[in-house]
Amino acid sequence: MLDKTYRPDQIESPIYARWEDSGAFDCGRRPGAQPFSIVIPPPNVTGSLHIGHALNNTLQDILARFERMRGRDVLWQPGTDHAGIATQMVVERQLEAAGTRRADLGREAFLERVWQWKAESGGTILRQLRRLGASCDWRRERFTMDEGLSKAVLHVFVALYEQGLIYKDKRLVNWDPKLLTAISDLEVQQRETKGFLWHIRYPVEGLEGNYITVATTRPETMLGDVAVAVHPDDPRYTDLIGRNAILPLVGRPIPIVADLHADPEQGSGAVKITPAHDFNDFEVGKRHGLPQINIFDEHAKIISSPLSDFTFRFKPENNAGVRFADQDGVAGPATVSVIPERFRGLDRYVAREKILAELAEAGLLEKAEDHANMLPHGDRSGVVIEPWLTDQWYVDAPTLARRAIEAVERGETTFVPRNWDKTYFEWMRNIEPWCISRQLWWGHQIPAWYAPDGRVFVAASEDDAKAQAERHYGAPTALSRDPDVLDTWFSSGLWPFSTLGWPDKTPELDRFYPTSVLVTGFDIIFFWVARMMMLGLHFLHEVPFRTVYIHALVRDAQGQKMSKSKGNVVDPLELMDDYGADALRFTLAALAAQGRDVKLSTARIEGYRNFITKLWNAARFCDMNECRPDPAFDPAACRETVNRWMVGEVARTAAQVTDALEAFRFNDAANILYHAVWHVFCDWYVELIKPQLQDAQGSAAQAETRAAAAWVLDRLLVLLHPFTPFVTEALWQRVGQGRDQADAMLVVAPWVVPDAIPQDREADSEMDWLVRLIGAIRSVRAEMGVPAAAKIVLRLKDAGAETHARLDRHRDLICRLARLSEAVPTDDAWAPDGSVQMVLDEATLILPLADVIDLGQERARLARELDKLMKEIAQIDARLGNPGFVAKAPEDVIDEHRERKEEAERARAKLDEALSRLHGAA
Numbered sequence: 018m019l020d021k022t023y024r025p026d027q028i029e030s031p032i033y034a035r036w037e038d039s040g041a042f043d044c045g046r047r048p049g050a051q052p053f054s055i056v057i058p059p060p061n062v063t064g065s066l067h068i069g070h071a072l073n074n075t076l077q078d079i080l081a082r083f084e085r086m087r088g089r090d091v092l093w094q095p096g097t098d099h100a101g102i103a104t105q106m107v108v109e110r111q112l113e114a115a116g117t118r119r120a121d122l123g124r125e126a127f128l129e130r131v132w133q134w135k136a137e138s139g140g141t142i143l144r145q146l147r148r149l150g151a152s153c154d155w156r157r158e159r160f161t162m163d164e165g166l167s168k169a170v171l172h173v174f175v176a177l178y179e180q181g182l183i184y185k186d187k188r189l190v191n192w193d194p195k196l197l198t199a200i201s202d203l204e205v206q207q208r209e210t211k212g213f214l215w216h217i218r219y220p221v222e223g224l225e226g227n228y229i230t231v232a233t234t235r236p237e238t239m240l241g242d243v244a245v246a247v248h249p250d251d252p253r254y255t256d257l258i259g260r261n262a263i264l265p266l267v268g269r270p271i272p273i274v275a276d277l278h279a280d281p282e283q284g285s286g287a288v289k290i291t292p293a294h295d296f297n298d299f300e301v302g303k304r305h306g307l308p309q310i311n312i313f314d315e316h317a318k319i320i321s322s323p324l325s326d327f328t329f330r331f332k333p334e335n336n337a338g339v340r341f342a343d344q345d346g347v348a349g350p351a352t353v354s355v356i357p358e359r360f361r362g363l364d365r366y367v368a369r370e371k372i373l374a375e376l377a378e379a380g381l382l383e384k385a386e387d388h389a390n391m392l393p394h395g396d397r398s399g400v401v402i403e404p405w406l407t408d409q410w411y412v413d414a415p416t417l418a419r420r421a422i423e424a425v426e427r428g429e430t431t432f433v434p435r436n437w438d439k440t441y442f443e444w445m446r447n448i449e450p451w452c453i454s455r456q457l458w459w460g461h462q463i464p465a466w467y468a469p470d471g472r473v474f475v476a477a478s479e480d481d482a483k484a485q486a487e488r489h490y491g492a493p494t495a496l497s498r499d500p501d502v503l504d505t506w507f508s509s510g511l512w513p514f515s516t517l518g519w520p521d522k523t524p525e526l527d528r529f530y531p532t533s534v535l536v537t538g539f540d541i542i543f544f545w546v547a548r549m550m551m552l553g554l555h556f557l558h559e560v561p562f563r564t565v566y567i568h569a570l571v572r573d574a575q576g577q578k579m580s581k582s583k584g585n586v587v588d589p590l591e592l593m594d595d596y597g598a599d600a601l602r603f604t605l606a607a608l609a610a611q612g613r614d615v616k617l618s619t620a621r622i623e624g625y626r627n628f629i630t631k632l633w634n635a636a637r638f639c640d641m642n643e644c645r646p647d648p649a650f651d652p653a654a655c656r657e658t659v660n661r662w663m664v665g666e667v668a669r670t671a672a673q674v675t676d677a678l679e680a681f682r683f684n685d686a687a688n689i690l691y692h693a694v695w696h697v698f699c700d701w702y703v704e705l706i707k708p709q710l711q712d713a714q715g716s717a718a719q720a721e722t723r724a725a726a727a728w729v730l731d732r733l734l735v736l737l738h739p740f741t742p743f744v745t746e747a748l749w750q751r752v753g754q755g756r757d758q759a760d761a762m763l764v765v766a767p768w769v770v771p772d773a774i775p776q777d778r779e780a781d782s783e784m785d786w787l788v789r790l791i792g793a794i795r796s797v798r799a800e801m802g803v804p805a806a807a808k809i810v811l812r813l814k815d816a817g818a819e820t821h822a823r824l825d826r827h828r829d830l831i832c833r834l835a836r837l838s839e840a841v842p843t844d845d846a847w848a849p850d851g852s853v854q855m856v857l858d859e860a861t862l863i864l865p866l867a868d869v870i871d872l873g874q875e876r877a878r879l880a881r882e883l884d885k886l887m888k889e890i891a892q893i894d895a896r897l898g899n900p901g902f903v904a905k906a907p908e909d910v911i912d913e914h915r916e917r918k919e920e921a922e923r924a925r926a927k928l929d930e931a932l933s934r935l936h937g938a939a
Contacts, residue, residue, distance in 0.1 A: 018637075018640060018641065019633070019636060019637040019640050019748075019751055019752065021637070022633075023629065023630055023633040023744060023747075025593075025596075025597030025598065025599065025600075025743060025744070026594075026597070028743060028744075028747045029148070029150075029597065029598055029743045030148075032742075032743055032746050032747060033147055033148075033150065033743075035762070036152070036746075036762070036764050037147075037155065039762065041152070041762060041764045041765050042093070042152045042153060042154050042155065043154050043156060044090055044091060044092035044154050044157075044525075044529070045090065046090065047088065047089070047090045048090070050088055050089050050090040051088075051089050051090065052089065052090045052091075052092070052528050052529050052533075053081075053084040053085075053089040053090065053091045053092070053533045054091070054092040054093075054094065054529035054530070054532040054533050055077055055080060055081060055091075055092070055093050055094070055532055055533060055534055055535070055536065056093075056094040056512055056513050056516060056532055056535065056562075057074070057077065057093065057094060057095050057096065057151075057153065058073065058535075058536075058537050058541070058545070059096045059097050059098040059159075059161060059509060059512060060097055060098065060142045061097070061098055061100035061103050061104070061142075062097040062098060062099055062100055062104060062135055062139040062142075062160070063100050063103045063104050063107050063139075064100075064103075064141075064142045065141055065142055065145060065590075066142055066145035066146065066148075066149070066589050066590060067586075067588075067589065068571045068579065068586075068587055068588075068589050068617065069538065069570070069571055070142070070146070070589070071149060071571075071589040071601060071602075071605060072568060072571050072605045072609065072615060073536060073537065073538065073568065074146055074149055074151050075149065075150075075601075075602045075605045075606060076536050076566070076568060076605075076606070076609060076683055077093065077151070077536045078093075078149070078150055078151050078152055078602075078739070078742075079606060079678070079683060079739040079740060080534065080536070080678070080739075081093040081152050081153075082152055082738060082739035082742060082764070083678050083739045083768070084533075085152070085764070085765070086735065086738065086739070086764075086765075086766060086767060086768040087767075087768045088767065088768070090528075092154055092157070092525070092529050093151075093152060093153045093154060094153070094154065094157060094159070094516050094517075094529075094532075095143065095146075095151075095153035095154070095155060095157070095158050095159075096158055096159035096160055096161070096512075096516060097139065097140075097142065097143065097158075097160055097161070098161050098505055098508075098509050099135075099160065099161045099162040099459065099460060099505060099508070100505060101455055101457050101459050101460040101502060101504075101505045102196060102198065102200065102204065102397055102455070102457065103397060104131060104134075104135070104459050105119075105131070105457055105458065105459040106196075106397055107134065108127070108130055108131045108134050108459075111130075111134070112127075112130070119458065124458050124500075127458055127459075128458060128459065131459050135160075139160075143155075143158065145590065148590070148593060148598060149589070149593070149598055149601075149602070150598050150599075150602065150742045150743060152742075152764070157516070159515075159516045161505065161508040161509055161512075162460075162461065162508070165515065165518065166508060166511070166515045166516070167461060168520065169508075169511050169514075169515035169519055169520055170461045170503065170507065170508050170511065170515075171461075171464055171477045172477065172520045173507075173511060173552065173556065174463070174464055174475070174503070174507075175464060175475055175476060175477050176556075177412060178475040179475075181413070182412060182413040182416060182417065183410060183411070183412055183413070183453070183475075184410070184411055184413070185408060185409070185410050185411070185473070186408070186409065186411050186450070187309075187406060187407065187408050187409075188299075188406070188407075188409065188411070188450065188452070189292075189293070189294075189295075189296055189299045189404045189405065189406055190404070190405060190407060190409055190452050191204070191205050191393065191402045191404065192315070192317075192402065192403045192404070192405035192407065193395040193398050193400065193402060193403075194313075194315065194316050194317035194400060194403055195395065195398040195399075195400045196395065196397070196398050196457075197315050197316075197456055198455050198456035198457050199405075199407070199409055199452055199454065199455055199456065200395060200402070200455075201452075201504060201506065201544065202544075203540070203541065203544045204395065204396050204397070205393045205394070205395065205396065205402055206393070206394045206395075206396045207391045207392070207393055207394075208391070208392055208393075208394050209389055209390070209391055209392075210389070210390050210391070210392045211387070211388075211389060211390075212234055212388050212389070212390045212392075213234070213385045213386060213387060213388055214232050214233070214234055214284055214385070214386045214387075214388035215232070215233055215234070215236050215373065215382065215384075215385050216230050216231070216232050216284070216285055216382075216383040216384045216385070216386070217230065217231050217232075217233065217236065217239070217265065217289075217376055217381055217382060217383065218230050218231075218265070218380075218381045218382075218383055219231055219245060219262040219263065219264065219265060219289075219381075220262065220263040220265070221257060221260055221261075221262055221263075221273075222260060222261040222262065222263055222270050223260065223261075224260075228381075229245055229247075229254065229257055229262055229273065229287050230285040230287060230383055231245055231285060231287050231288060231289045232283070232284025232285040232287070232288070233284075233288070233289050234388060234390050235291075235294075235295075235369075236369055236372050236373055236376070237365050237366070237368045237369040237372055238289075238291045238294045238295070238312065239264065239265070239266075239289055239291070239372065240266075240267065240310075240312045240319070240355070240356050240357075240360060240368075240372075241291045241292075241293050241294055241310040241311065241312040242264050242271055242289045242290060242291050243271055243290055243291070243292060243302065243307045243308050243309075243310060244271050244272050244273070244274050244289075244290040244301075244302075244305065244307050245262050245271060245272075245273045245274070245287055245288070245289060245290065246273075246274050246275070246276040246278055246279045246287070246288050246289075246290050246301055247273065247274075247275060247276075247279045247286060247287050247288075248275070248276075248277065248279045248280065248281050248286065249275035249276070249277070250281075251279070251281045251286050253281075253286060254273070254286070254287060257273045258273055258274070258275045259272075259273065260272075260273050261273065265376060265379065265381045266357065266372065266375055266376065266379075267355070267356075267357060269355070272305075272307075274290070274301075274305050274307075276301050276304065276305070278297055278298075278300075278301050290302060290307065291310075292307055292308070292309045292310075292406075293309040293310055293311040293312070293405075293406040294311075294312070294313070294403070294404050294405070294406070295404055296404055299404075309406055310355060311405070311406045311407075312355075312356055313365065313403060313405060315405075316364075317364065317365045317403045318362060318363060318364050318365065319356060319360045319361050319362060319363045319365070319368050320356060320361065321361050321362045359371075360372070365403070409452045409453075409454045409501075410452070410453050410454040410463060410465075410501070410503075411450040411451060411452055411453065412450065412451040412453055412507075413450060414448045414449065414450055414451040414551065415448055415449075415450070417551035417552070417554075417555055418445045418446075418448045418547070418551060420551075420554045420555070421445060421547065421550040421551045421554055422442065422445050422446065424550065424554060424560050425438055425441060425442070425550075429560045429563075430550065430560045430562060430563060430564070430565060431563070431564050431565070432564075432565050432567060433564060433565070433566045433567065433611065433680075433681050434567065434611045434612045436612070437539060437542065437565070437567045440539065440542055441542055441543075441546070441547065444542065444543040444547060445543075445547060448547075451504075451548075452504070453503050453504045453506075453507050454499075454501040454502075454503065454504070455501060455502050455503065455504055456500075456501055457501075457502050458500075458502070459502065460502030460503055460505065461502055461503040461507070461508060462498065462499070462500070462501070462502050462503075463498075463499040463501050463502065463503060464476060464477060464478075464482075465482075465498070465499040466479065466482040466483075466486070466496035466497065466498050466499070467496060467497050467498075467499065468486055468490070468494050468495075468496060469494070469495065472486075472489070473499075474486050474489075474496065479496070479498070482496055483496060506544055506545060506548050507548075509545060509548070509549075510545070510548030510549050510551070510552045511549075511552055512549065513530065513531070513532050513535075513549055513553060513561035513562065514526060514530050514553060514556070514557055514561065517529055517530055519556075519557070520556075530557065530559070530561070531553075531559050531560050531561055531562055531563060532561060532562045532563075533562065533563055533564070534562060534563065534564040534565070534566055534681075535549075535561075535562040535564070535565045535566070536566045536568065537565065537566075537567065537568075538567070538568060538569075538570070539567050539568075539569070542565075542567065546565055549561045549562075564681075566681045568609060569609075569612065569613055569614040569615060570614045570615070571605070571614070571615045571617050572614045572615065572616050572617065572909065573585040573587070573616070573617065573618070574616055574617065574618035574620070574621075575616075575909075575913070576614065576616050576907075576909025576910065576912065576913055577909070587617060589601060592619075592622060595619075595622075596622050596623065596626045597626065597629070597743070597744075598743055599629055599740075599741035599742070599743050599744050600622050600623075600625045600626035600628075600629055601622060602740060602741060602742075603625045603628065603629070603687060603740050603741050604617070604621050604622045604624075604625045605617075606683045606684065606686070606687040606740050607621075607625065607683075607684055607687035607688055607691065608621065608684060609683045609684050610684045611681070611682065611684075613912075614909065616909075628691060628694070628695060629741060629744050631694070631695055631699050632694055632699070632733075632737070632741075632744065632748070633744065633748070634699075635694075635698060635699045635703055635730070636730060636748045636752055638703060639703075639726050639727060639730055639752065640751075640752045642710040642711075642723065642726075643723055644710075644722075644723045644724070644726040644727040644730070644752075645723070645724075645727050645752070646727045646728065646731055647724040647727065647728070650724040650725070650727075650728050652664040652725070652728060652774060652775055653775040655721060655725055656717075656718075656721060657709070657718055657721055657722060657725070658780045658783055658784065659702070659705050659706055659709075659722075659780075659784060660706075660721060660722060660725040661775075661777040661780035662777070662780040662781055662783070662784035663697075663698070663702045663725065663729050664725065664728075664729070664774060664775060664776075664777075665774075665775070665776040665777055665780065665781050666693065666697050666698075666702075667693075667729055667732045667733070667769065667774060668771045668774035668775075668776050669771070669776070670689060670690070670693040670697075670733075670736060671732070671736060671768075671769040671770070671771040671774070672771035673685075673686075673689045674686045674689050674690060674736050675768075675771065677689060678739075686740075687740055690733075690736055690737055690740065693733065693736075694733055694737065698729065698730075698733060701788055702726075702729070703726075704834060705784075705787075705830065705834075706722050706726060708829070708830070709722040710722060710723065710726075727752075730748075730752070731749070732769045734748055734749050734763060735763065735766055735767075735768060735769050736769055738763050738764070738766075742763075742764065745763055746762065746763045746764060749762075749763035749766070750762070750763070783823055786820070786823055786857075786858070787823065787827055787830070787831070789857060790831065790835075790857055790862070791831060791834045791835045793855055793857060793862060794811065794835040794837070794862070794864065795835060797853055797855065797864055798835075798836070800879075800927070800930075801853065801866060801870055802870055802878070803866065803869055803870055804869075805836070807836070807869050808836050808837060808838040809836070809837060809838065809864055809865070809866065809869055810837065810838055810839055810840075810841075810864070810865055811831070811835070811837050811839070811840040811841070811862060811863070811864060812841060812842070812843040812845075812848075812862075812863040812864075812865075813840070813841070813842045813843065813860045813861070813862060813863075814842075814843050814844075814845070814848075814860065814861040814863055815859060815860055815861055816842055816859065816860035817859050817860070820858065820859065820860050821842060824840060824842070828840055843863065848863045848865075849863075849865045849867070850867055851865060851866055851867020851868070851872055852864060852865045852866065852867070853866055876932065879928055879932050880932065882928055883925065883928045883929070883932065886921050886924055886925045886928065887925070889917075889921050890918060890921045890922065890925065893914050893917055893918045893921070894918070896914055897911070897914055897915070897918070
């Protein structure tokens with residue numbers, strides 16, 4: 018007998034252990050079956066499960082379990098990412114707590130400490146994914162720095178270098194002056210900061226007393242200014258284009274150029290151009306052939322050495338003959354100081370204050386306006402990121418992107434929802450060279466070695482590099498390895514095929530590549546999806562996945578993005594402690610509508626926990642009434658109308674759920690199952706079959722109904738299993754005596770094939786009539802406030818022969834479930850006073866209520882409720898009709914108002930209907 022209460026904390030862990038021990042998740046169990054493969058977006062090895070992981074992996078697990086039950090050979094590939102910066106920071110903090118630094122240990126000893134930490138703590142998130150129910154093939158767990166994946170990384174780097182697609186260049190990067198490394202755009206957080214817009218007067222050369230006023234939020238970078246830009250159509254500055262301005266505090270002439278980057282509506286309309294310290298200015302500099310003067314060192318302090326100021330010469334034709342000393346100290350005519358000595362060595366913000374003070378003293382600081390500025394911060398260091406000109410390794414992404422763009426255009430890979438391909442195309446068609454080097458110790462060290470003269474040799478090993486050098490120089494040559502490591506996106510970009518053994522030709526690679534589907538968030542379409550597309554197509558000449566399903570964010574109940582600062586972050590581990598993994602999974606799936614963020618609340622999870630409890634109780638009812646799986650049961654042989662109907666409901670549910678999952682409509686599939694289990698099976702079928710199950714004579718109808726109920730419950734458990742694997746497996750095993758041993762575990766049971774299940778239109782029509790009749794009477798009772806204990810009369814007017822026959826067959830059931838004293842046909846032309854009337858098909862339902870409720874009092878109550886709703890709808894309409902509100906309110910707030918209006922409109926319609934019925938009851 019099933020326990021009275023479902024306790025997820027007692028069953029989830031043992032069930033998962035049994036699944037894993039049995040090899041149920043292993044690929045290769047069906048060598049002749051069609052393969053289905055999906056790679057997990059590898060979580061950071063430093064991480065723990067957050068709610069975004071929970072959504073992402075729940076959706077992946079639903080697909081994996083669904084396809085496994087459909088008979089496919091499923092590989093869900095698990096693993097973790099080495100997470101260069103995050104992992105290095107974890108270990109560095111441990112060292113700092115112990116009073117040492119990584120520099121004290123040296124690179125080799127530090128890396129040993131990182132590997133030691135990884136061995137002890139690196140598997141935390143994978144254990145947490147097991148708790149969620151993730152059915153990965155854990156035998157095949159990979160790590161982006163394991164031996165096989167490291168081999169793939171070396172192969173790709175060397176091949177791309179030899180093909181001219183990897184090179185070294187001096188470009189602007191996001192530089193973290195605390196961590197002392199370049200970081201990717203994904204690791205940069207834009208934070209709104211209150212600051213100032215300073216208006217600075219730059220004297221115009223040759224026009225005594227004339228100035229061009231530049232507006233800037235970063236006066237400290239003016240030491241690296243090489244031009245002033247104005248819009249070519251700005252009439253204020255037309256006469257100044259082509260002249261020089263004199264850089265304040267430095268005295269260096271810089272050209273005034275016309276460029277569309279300058280916005281006449283912003284600031285003064287004139288902007289300073291500092292190509293070495295601003296990404297937009299870098300592009301302006303390229304368009305005008307301007308020099309790039311780097312004024313900062315790696316700590317974001319003004320450069321100390323005079324000879325380290327210059328990247329390359331100022332082109333004489335662009336600067337009226339002014340040239341600067343180059344790195345060899347050779348000066349050109351009219352050489353001037355680039356960075357005055359008094360600023361050297363100052364922190365960027367100390368330099369800012371000193372520069373502003375000197376500008377004010379010189380009468381060149383026109384004004385300072387309050388200004389809200391978006392400043393880039395390192396997501397881990399928390400410091401302001403500096404656009405910094407430095408030598409880095411790059412991948413020729415524009416070249417690799419061409420084939421990746423064509424693949425999506427041709428439909429080789431499809432995005433779901435389809436609108437995300439626009440985002441993909443926008444990024445890919447405007448892609449810049451990909452900076453792949455990072456100034457860290459933890460990661461794949463770049464396989465490049467330098468000779469004393471600076472020549473580089475790229476090879477898969479130091480021995481190969483030395484052999485190259487010896488061939489070049491004609492003698493053995495000492496080499497030093499590049500200390501940088503690769504961006505973690507470089508190795509994770511190989512994930513769909515490196516995890517399958519590439520560059521070796523393996524059976525798994527042949528069978529499971531391309532993968533079937535990728536499930537990921539929109540925020541890494543560019544950083545990860547695009548990288549995998551480019552590298553997969555380049556090296557394997559096929560797309561890495563056929564479908565990319567993009568899910569939205571998980572937000573709080575009010576639609577706000579979750580963040581620690583807001584205090585609205587929810588912990589999926591705590592939610593599983595409180596409600597069980599199945600309730601969390603079903604909630605996430607039910608809310609995962611395509612293109613809409615998930616608004617998560619504990620009330621929602623409680624509701625779906627109640628759903629699981631409802632299923633448990635229904636299964637317990639079946640168990641108590643000896644409903645056992647019968648291998649000889651044939652659904653096509655059912656004689657009882659209620660059983661034929663319920664068999665058909667299973668077929669329809671299976672078809673709808675299958676269609677929804679194939680289309681990645683997870684919320685539709687979950688809601689279809691919710692309705693089928695709660696409303697159809699529990700609320701109707703279980704209630705309708707109680708008389709047969711309680712037949713003391715042991716009739717044929719009872720035997721059939723017991724077998725039918727068990728069969729229906731089994732199929733519903735199968736359909737629910739991808740969503741709620743733990744409770745369904747527990748029920749499958751505990752109420753399944755008599756089931757074939759081959760199906761002893763639900764996880765490997767076959768999917769429900771709707772075409773193989775008979776459907777009976779006559780039974781469907783009759784039971785549909787019965788359900789609608791009882792439902793209509795129940796609705797009236799609820800709307801009119803009829804006491805639960807009160808039994809009322811039903812009279813059917815103008816009913817046809819078929820309706821009369823149905824009423825006769827089901828009268829006892831109707832009276833019991835609708836709480837009627839009697840249900841009889843009537844030929845009376847008029848309904849009794851105080852009757853509520855409804856139409857059901859050809860018949861009129863008459864419910865005399867005058868002796869049961871106070872009709873006047875009920876009318877007044879309903880009118881008050883309706884008035885309250887009308888006022889609420891009017892308030893919402895006023896807000897949504899206000900252009901100012903719609904323009905300024907966040908999208909999630911607008912959506913919330915629209916949802917509230919829809920709910921209120923539905924409630925109003927019900928109240929209108931109830932009032933019209935009462936007004937009809939004279």
